[in-house]
Amino acid sequence: MPETVRCTWCSRKIIDAQPTGRRKKYCSHACRQRAYERRRLMSGTGVLQLEEDSVVVRRAELESLQDRLYVLRSAVEVLQAAVDDNANSAELVSVAREVVAATGDLDRLWISP
Numbered sequence: 001m002p003e004t005v006r007c008t009w010c011s012r013k014i015i016d017a018q019p020t021g022r023r024k025k026y027c028s029h030a031c032r033q034r035a036y037e038r039r040r041l042m043s044g045t046g047v048l049q050l051e052e053d054s055v056v057v058r059r060a061e062l063e064s065l066q067d068r069l070y071v072l073r074s075a076v077e078v079l080q081a082a083v084d085d086n087a088n089s090a091e092l093v094s095v096a097r098e099v100v101a102a103t104g105d106l107d108r109l110w111i112s113p
């Protein structure tokens with residue numbers, strides 16, 4: 001199974017038609033251009049120097065993500081406890097649904113430019 005490579009700028013999956021040679025870092029010319037402009041904007045300001053693959057996230061967004069991960073972890077712990085307690089299959093199905101619900105769209109989180 002080929003490794004999923006994501007755009008350094010927008011995190012969309014990169015469909016690399018020619019996987020040989022140098023790996024693509026951006027999904028499109030637009031993303032490459034935005035990354036270049038951001039680097040140019042940030043360089044020389046003396047305020048903040050970022051590595052090319054750095055991401056700046058608002059505290060509220062990070063806290064929201066942490067909250068969702070906490071809910072997911074709690075759901076998984078409930079599932080583990082149900083398994084340890086030899087819960088019947090109906091209970092396990094119910095708890096498993098809670099885990100799926102807690103997962104939500106976490107696997108589809110994208111980094112927006």
Ligand SMILES: [Zn+2]
Nearest residue numbers: 007010027031
């Ligand atoms: Zn992109």
